[in-house]
Amino acid sequence: MTAWTWEYEGYDPADERLRESLCTLGNGYLATRGALPECTADDVHYPGTYVAGCYNRLTSRVAGRRVENEDMVNLPNWLPLRFRLHGRQWLTPDTATVAEHRLILHPTSGLLERRTRYTLGKGRALSVRQQRLVHMADPHLAALRTExxxxxxxxxxxxEATLDGGVTNAGVARYRDLDGHHLTHVHTGAAVPDTVWLRCRTRTSDIRVGMAARLTADAAVLTSTTPPYATQRVHLHLEDGSTAVVDKTVAVQTSHDPAISDPLAAAVDRVGAAPAFDQLLASHLTAWEQLWRRAALDVPGEAGSILRLHLFHVLQTLSPHTADLDVGVPARGLHGEAYRGHVFWDELFVLPYLNLHFPETSRALLRYRHRRLEQACSAARAAGRRGAMYPWQSGSDGREETQELHLNPRSGRWLPDHSRLQHHVGSAVAYNVWQYCEASGDTEFLHTKGAEMLLQISRFWADSATYDERLRRHRIRGVVGPDEYHEAYPDAKEPGLDDNAYTNVTAAWVLTRTLELLRTLPEPGRRELVERTGLDDGELTRWEDVSRTLHVPYHDGLISQFDGYGDLAELDWDGYRRQYGDIRRLDRILEAEGDTVNRYQASKQADVLMLGYLFSPAELRGLFRRLGHRLDDDIWRRTVDYYMHRTSHGSTLSGLVHGWVLARARRAEAWAFCQEALRGDIADVQGGTTAEGIHLGAMAGTLDLVQRGLTGLETRDGALWLHPVPLPELSSYGFAIRYQGHWGVRLRLEREQLEIAVPSSDLAPIDVRLPDREVSLQPGETYRLLLPD
Structure with missing residues (x-):
């Protein structure tokens, strides 16, 4: 690792899949894992190419049941390029002697460089240097230069260079009992002497895929097209000390793309019109330079290098090209097949960063949710509820994609999966709508699509709440919170928990915000919304009541994760750590022992503490006060301490949230969790999961920790709120944001000073609210604030 590159020295088969994930190249439309082009998919290597939003549904037979799953499809592999001396075997790091091997990722330029030196005996060697790009200016192009x-x-x-249409989805070992053959009708052919093509379609969703490759070399190009392969060969004459160059340029199109007639014809035309590698590289570099300028981040040291890598992967998954697509936030990026490419609540950790840099991308991601609002309303009706019940896992059309069974690799057993009861995903959608509109000033979206989503989510929460005469409060029963370990009460016949604190508080927040929005909507828009949704005054009265009376359980003077959490048994944490070492996946350990984590006060990740992640201390106190509950600093500190000692951090999001919360509650301990969040993927702290795809929410969350968490930056009530809490280990850094039309508002935090600079423009001034003052900054002004010790 250097300030601007990410390097791997030497060839290590055990680390190859991790490197492939972290060296993935993409542009928001298309991404390809960082596999070596001469290697095919096996137990060591897994080349994969994915197009955002390209899903297919298959049915498999598992544990005596027919199980349906929708997956992000591994598309034909455009990478293959192998080589050998005449009459010898093909050279790969697994079959030949490797004297030197380096893999160098250049995040600032979106370039993957590879250098390998093969020894051939008798003092002979072949040096191979490759440069790979997935074009950031033209999202349908990719290129590979080999020297x-x-x-x-x-x-x-x-x-030999190939387009390989014989691929399957086989990148996740625990899914291999499921059908992964998503492609059918694979045809190949040649267009012009230097170009071959491949076309196919997905089996169920019937997405047509066209791919074309052009090979350029200082030798005749021979073609061979026998499905599922389209192959090109060249015979190079090498002179001692001389270098020969082969360029492979590829175009990828699907029937989802706008402004085309046929994907194959579009791919052939595009690759034929593509310039040479040097020109492609130049325009690619320009596009990346513009992205980095908009996402400027100046953090020193090792933390800065890791944050730039995280930002690189966020931009590769959700670039400005994403704004033209109907896609959501894939939890594992476009980097692998874990979670089947599904969309979870992870956008809750991603959009707050994008809102302040690429609001048009945030808007597109929210439109993905709005287009599936009717599907969410249908799901609510099927469950006997009004409003919108968004799915825990979403894919192509917004139906619930959560698997019904999941495999415990430790026991080998397939178990029921109840995570679809995490209805709090609806609150995450509402929160993202509100945060986007506050940051961007996009009142048009808020008053139309945003208002409609907020209304239907509020309607669902109000209809889910039942009144308890004994408590004189409303309750939400039968749900699962962010802590995915607890799906049911011990020995219960039915899954679900009552009064998950996070679910109830966020539901109250959604209801409150929606009521506030309806009061301020311009009358014509409000009337149309009421007519379209059938909203009546009786509903509003109920929403007001529920928003003030939702039950939040307590035990021992602190917030309970759910009703009855304090009655569960205590776990022998020290004993399990001595026996197993890594107990992040405590649920799998206990199930393999014939036990269940449902019996214990043991959480996978932050649950109650998520409230401290979403809301500033003042806003959280206000929410509890509205609910008629007391939440002072002492109660919150004891709540933080309690769950700190009962969390196994089985999710990469957990360290992030704990670092964020501790930065305000117990600053001295915050940095250890921040480091875990930073190292989550590069060190693969979850033990093999990064090889299946990076954790996009955790990566974006670390960026937001610097952007909002440590500065106390909030966008609410038409103002920028700042309450810095610099950590000793990260007390000097700077970044630029885009706020309500102002491009490049710069914030710089030094040890004793915060500087805010608003670029010159003809826009309105920015209201900035600090703990002890309010200032109005005109465009062109810079403000400096001395921080208290």
């Missing part, structure tokens, strides 16, 4: 240098010999080198 071969002979050392100590002259002779013929055979190079």
């Amino acid at each position: 071969f240098t002979a050392e100590g010999f002259s002779g013929e080198l055979e190079v």
